[in-house]
Amino acid sequence: MTSLAARALALLCAALALVGGGYWWGHTATDNAWQAKQAKADQAVSKxxxxxxKRADHAAASYLQEHLDQEARYADLNTQYLDLRRRAPLVVPGPVVVAPCGNTPVPEASGPDQRPAPGAAGDSGPVLTLAxxxxxxxxxxxxxxxxGACGSAGAAEGADTACAESAGLTLDDAWDNQATNARTCAEDRQRFQHLIDYLKDGK
Known part of the structure; x- marks a missing residue:
């Protein structure tokens, strides 16, 4: 009887050991699978x-190089244009158009006299030069x-005559162009600021 009870107890212990071992093996296998999956996900995130x-570093380096190149270009232009300003004026007097005076015959057709007043002159304000x-x-x-001919490749070195010629543009034309450029720059600044704010909010 004792032998039978001992055998039953041994079988029960063996069964419990098998169940426990199976549970431990299953639990370990699950842990290992999860760890492998997590390691793979972590590796993907790291990549x-x-x-x-790397892309951000490349973009920053590219921007810095372009910025330095642009500064160098503008420095060269400034030196070149300072020399040009010493050699050629920026504005010249505009053409003076004088209306015929006095002895113009009266037109045959009836109606208001379309002739300009005696001595009337056209706009003689300053105009921009080609320089x-x-x-x-x-x-x-x-x-x-x-x-125009100012700065053309075929122009002889030091030939400033063309640069001092009228471009046919008045100071009003320059102001209109400046106003357009300023408005465009303001619109660009606004767009860039919205983009910067969007990128900051996304962090």
Whole structure:
């Protein structure tokens, strides 16, 4: 009887050991699978972060290089244009148009007299030279480009006659252009500020 009870107890212990071992093995296998899955996910996140960091570093380096290149271009333009301003005026007097005076015959047709008043003159305000237009455009684009014959590749070194010629543009024309450029810059600043705010909010 004792032997039978001992055998039953041994079988019960063996069964419990098998159940416990199976549970432990299953639990360990589950843990290992979860850890492997988590390690794979962590590796993917690390790769994504490394890729984004590399892209950000490349963008920052590219911006810095472009910024330095632009500063160098504008420094060269400034030196070039300071010399040009010493050699050519920015404005010249506008053309003076004098109306015929006195002895103009009276037109045959009836109606109001369309002739200008004696001695009336056209607008003789200052007009921009080709040098001024060349410098204006260069300041906007960062690239020196000829305006008419001023700065053209075929012009002889030191030949400033073309640069001192009238471009046919008045100070009013320059102001209108400046107002358009200023409005465009303000719109760009507004768009960039909204983009900066959006990116900051997304962090």
């Amino acid at each position: 994504a972060i490394a890729k984004e960091t 001024a237009v060349r410098m204006w455009n260069g300041a906007l684009t960062g690239v020196d480009a000829p305006a």
